[in-house]
Amino acid sequence: MAQNYAGTKKRRREAFNVDTKLVEIYEDLASEKDEIRLKAAQALVSQFTPDKSPEDAQIQKALQRLFRGLCSSRKAARIGFSIALTEILSQVLGAPRESSDITISNVMNIWESQTNSSGGETGQEQRDHYFGRLFGAEAIIKSSILFKSHAPFTEWQKLLDLIFELAQRKPWIREECGWILYRCVYELSSQKADVKFLETTLERLCSNELARTPEGVSIWLAAKDLYPNAKFPSKVWKHDDPLDAKDRVHLTKVMKESSSGAENGNQESNAKSSGVWNSKLHFAWDVILSRLDDSSSQEKSKSKNSTSRLSFIDFWTEVVDNGLFASASSEERKYWGFLLFIKVINESPLKPASLVFTKNLVRCLTNQLAVEDRYLHKMAVKATKTMQARVSKEPEFAAACINRLMGSAGAINFDQVTKTKTVEKIVTEANQEALEEIVPLFEKLVASPGTDDSKVAASNRQYLAGLLLAIVRSRASAEPEDGMQAVLEHILFIFVRFACFMETDGDKFAAQPAFTQQTQELFRSRISSCLNSLITSQQYATTLPYAVVRKIRDAAKSKEYGKFIINMDDSLQESVKNAFKALKKLSSKEKKEETAGVDAFKLLYSMTILQVYNGDADAVSMLDELDFCFTKIFGDKKSKKSEDTSDASDALVEILLSFASKQSQLFRRMSEQVFGAFADQVTETGLDSLTSILEAKESLSGQQEMFDQQDEDEEGDEEMIDVDEEDSDVEVIDAEEGSEGSDDEEGDLSGAEEADGNADDDDDEVAAFEAKLAEALGTHRADEDLDAESSESDADMNDDEMEQVDGALAKVFQARRDALNQKKDKKDAKENMVNFKNRVLDLLEIYVKKCHSNLQALDLILPLLRLARKSTVKQISNKANSVLREYTKLCKGSALPTLESIEPAWELLKSIHNEATHSGPPNHASACSQASLLVVKVLVAHDKDATAGVVDVYAATRKEQLLSKKCHVQPSFFTDWNNWCVSASKQIKN
Known part of the structure; x- marks a missing residue:
């Protein structure tokens, strides 16, 4: 008992003598906060400066504690202890110490003993000891104590042997071992150490069969750069360079971490694979990529005997594309490939980043994007987002992306195959420099969509047309850019080429397969869609529409695109010729004086000519009216009379109304722009023309009265090919819907009541049709008169009776068709009138904003009030109220008429x-x-x-x-x- 008591007291005395400050320092060395670790390391190192003359026991105890601390499972501890250890070793052993037993050999023994695994630990504890040994080796190397003149060279050999033993014993830690030795080469160079240290390192690298590993390649390349005159082991790499073009096959196998076996019977076999897949890229890839030449290998020395290093594209094609992305490669290697692709896109300069879209990579990217449950789908999505991010920061990079994704390496319909909008997002971010490459590519693909199947070709061309339209829309809303107008003109000319002309088979530039009529109609609609976006921009509103019609005229004359598909008689050609003369005069006026009226007339002339080229019969008479307006407004100012200007203004309103009546956003915007320019010249008669439309009924009779329709068999202008709503400029307003102001409680029938009324009408129509049909057949419905006996009508009929029944049935069905057609005509007429009134209200809104102080604007009040009350469409009623509210809001103070x-x-x-x-x-x-x-x-x-x-x-x-x-x-x-x-x-x- 006494013995135990004495032992207890002794332990208490030891605890009392513990240096609590030192304990806190060691504890802070393991902190996860950088500032705390650094402060603790500084405090500990300050105790071992030469002026403190530390004792050997104190030094040894500190070294043991620090080496042991490197084996801690706390990750931050290895960092903090390694920093302190490096500095203490450098101070204590940086120079020979007199009367001291602490030598470099002692330090190496402490390192080995404190980081040695006895074999009885758990798996995690063994891993901690291995990493502790590795961090200890790094601290010894960084302290440079082994490179001093007084240091035994055998200790350097011992350090190398222990590191290589660890790399061979535990392949999963080999990359970390290689990283330590790779950085060691730079440490040797900075310390100007003797070349024997490097040569010994290379000798151990080869003797341990690690030369042909990713780690070996990295160490070799660093040594080659920093010690070009050193003696390198022979028969490892051709010309002693892993990046030699003749060694590309071996380099590919090394970077895939595959065993290549022995060569020529006397070659050492490579080290076994690490056996553990790492989701992170090996540091060797960075080492190699930083040393590759961007230029093509063909530009190297032409001497047959001279060595040639791999260029970036050669390395990427051989090692990455044919290696990691080979069809037989595992998903894990392809994962590495995607990591490399993302890395290069993010970090490399433009030139090498533009070269990574190689065939196998793009094929793998396409396949993985196409199906969501594929193993690498998320990586493929990440890769596409990386491309888009690079294009956002560096828009010129878009050209490289599109050229490869849609060119020889990819597919024309990349977005359709992958079910993404990758290409669309990239092209909309492209700048003028990139678009100068992309647009010609698209023109080439439109002409030759890569298939002989006409349906597939039509689909690909529709997709390409959508991309070209997306480019136009993105640039129309973006800030003006030098040279962009030429790009937009090129896009419009592509549409003109394939929409308005038919190339002959003998032309070497002819489209293959030939364009169908439906696809040409689609391209014509894309011209309107493009102009619809462009006329909202002041920079392009007049220049590009004029450029389009001028291109059509010139191409029709020169036949550079083939035969013009529109047949124009002499009178029509004369009208168009006069219109172009007027446009030329307007252009000369524009140079002298910039006026909104000149721009508006240029736009109006251009759009009217475009309608002529599209085969619109009404456009011809509109050209003649335009000539009349042009002469009156821009004619000789001396002979011009006020009544002439009024007549011209009235005629101009009628022309704009004819454009506004069309269900097209393009014509709506165009009419608004032109009307805005001439709003202050609108006369009382012009306003009457506008308000008379508001007074018209929203029905078939109202449409016939407004448009003087005599012939109901006019041809429609519906497109013959499916067009996405977002790509079309046609506006369709449902006359049955009330969009705004749905909270109205009074007025006409609600939507539900109208629907019930329509349903009742349909039931009545069906019942009447069935009654007439039964009368013609001489029968009755099954649910009527169930007890009726069979009549003579049930007997077989002769030929004459059958003919009479056929005639009666034909009349019944004809009456049914006429009724259905009449019902459809009524619905279409209502939609047309609603659309027309909407457009007129848009024009009146422009008028009240520009001319609210004009006395004649008061004439708008009553028509707007009556429209708000009488209209059966809530949207129209609300819009009329909105225009009137805007008018009354603007008329204040001095702005009153x-x-x-x-x-x-x-x-x-x-x-x-x-x-x-x-x-x-x-x-x-x-x-x-x-x-x-x-x-x-x-x-x-x-x-x-x-x-x-x-x-x-x-x-x-x-x-x-x-x-x-x-x-x-x-x-x-x-x-x-x-x-x-x-x-x-x-x-x-x-």
Whole structure:
């Protein structure tokens, strides 16, 4: 008991004598925070400076503790302990120490003993000891104690033997061992160590059969760079260079980590594979890539006896494409290949990064992208995102991507095959320099889509047309770029070439296979879609449409694209010729004076000529009207009369209305731009033309009245090939839907009620059809008169009776077809009128923004109010209210119209009040109130004494509200009036 007690007391005394500060330092060396580790290392190293004269026991104890700490399972501990160990070794053994037993040999023994695995540890503990030994070797090398003149060379050999033994014993740690020795070569060079250290390292590398490994290649290349005159082991690499072009096959096998076996019977066999797959790239790839020449191997020395190093493309093709991405390669090696691809795309300069889209890689990328459950699908997606990110930062890189993904290495329809938008996203990011390469490629692919199958060719051409359109749309909305107009012209000319001309088979540049009529119609629609986007840009609005029609005219004359597909008679050619003369004059005027009117007329002429080239019969008469407008507006200023200008303005409005009536975004935008330029010249007659459309019925009769339709068999302009909605500029507005203002509670039938009404009509039509059919056959429905006996009609009929029945059936079915056609005509007519009214409202919105202070703008109030009340389409009603609200909002202060005569204004105010008495949607009541107050402001601004008359008008309306059941004026009408009176009373009294 006493003995145990004494032992206990002794242990307590030892604990009492422990240096707590030193314990804290060692604890902080393992901290995960860099600043704490560095501070602890500095504190520990400061205790072993020469001025402190540390004792051997203190040094030895510290070294043992540090070497042992390298074997800790805490990852941060190895970093902190390694830093402290390196500095202490450098200070203590950097120079010979007198009367000291701490030698380099002692240090090597401590390192070996403290990091040795006894064999009784767990697997994780053994791994910790192996890594501890490796970190210890690194600290010894970095301290440079072995490279000093007083250091025994045998200790260097011992360090190499222990590292190579570890690499051979545990292949999974071989890469780390190789990294230590690779960095050691640079350490030897910086310390200007004797060449024997390097030569011994290379000798051990070969004797351990690690020369032909990724680690061996890295060490060899570093040695070759830093010690070119050293003696290298023979018969390892041709010309002592792993990157020699003649050794590309061996290098491929090495980097794949495959065993090549013995060669020529006397060659050493390579070391066995590591046996453990690593999801990270080996550091050897960085070493090799940094030493490859970007130039082609063909540009090397022409001497047969001279050595030639692999160029980047040769290395990539042989080692990566034919090695990692070979069809027989494992998924793991292809994974490495994708990592390399991503690395080069991210880090390499433009030239080498442009060379990595090799055949096997692109094929693998395509296959992995196409199916989501494939092993490398996520890596393939990551690779495409890397390409897109590089293009976003460096737009010129887009050319290399597209050339390879859609060229010889890839597929024309890459996005369709992979079910992605990789190519589309890349081309929309491309800059002018890249597009100068991409667009000619697309033109070549359009002409030769790589197949003889006409259907496949049509599909590929449609896809390419979509990409060209995507480019145009992206550049139309982007900032202007020098040289971009030439690129956009090229794209438009591609569409012109294949849409408007038919190349002959004898032409060596003719498309193969030939374009079908459907595909040509598709390309013509793409011209409109492109211009639809471009005319929104001030830079391209007039120049590119003019360039298109001029190109069509010139190509038709020169026949550079083949035969022009539009047949034009002499009179039509003369009209087009006169139009081009006018365009030429407009261009000369544009140089002298930049006016919106000149630009607008250039656009209008160009679009009208384009319609002529598209075969629109109405466009010819529009050209003649344009000539009339041009002469009146831009003719001789001295002889020009005001009535001539008015007539021209009225004619121009009619032309714009003819464009606006078409269901096309392009014509809508064009008419808006032109109208905006001439809005201030619109006369009262022109406004009447616009408002008369608002008054028309939204029905077949309204359409016939508006368009003077006499012939219902006109040909449609529907396309004969499927077109994505986003690629078409055709606007279709569903007349049955109410988009905005769906919260309206009053007005006509709701959507559900209309649907029920339509369903009832359909049931009635079906019942009537069945009754007529039964009458013609002389039968009845099965659910009618079930007890009826068989009649004579059930008996067999002779030929005459059959003919009579056939005739009766033909009449019944013809009547049914006529009824269905009439119903479709009514629906189409309503949609056309709704579309037309929408376009007119767009023009009126432009007018009120530009000319709200014009007196004649007041004439718009009543048509807009009536449209808001009467329209059966909520979208139209809401839009009319919106235009009127914008008008009343703009008319403030000095912007109010100035009256020439007061009587028409009084009549207008009374008409507005009369309109307010009608029942309508809630927005209608608000619009009436706003319009009434606007006219009141105009009257009061003209004459303050008019206030009394205004009060009388409101009083009359109030009286009618109280006494008449037919008056449906809303309370808000008078609430707004009262609010205005409160705010205006002070101004009137003053």
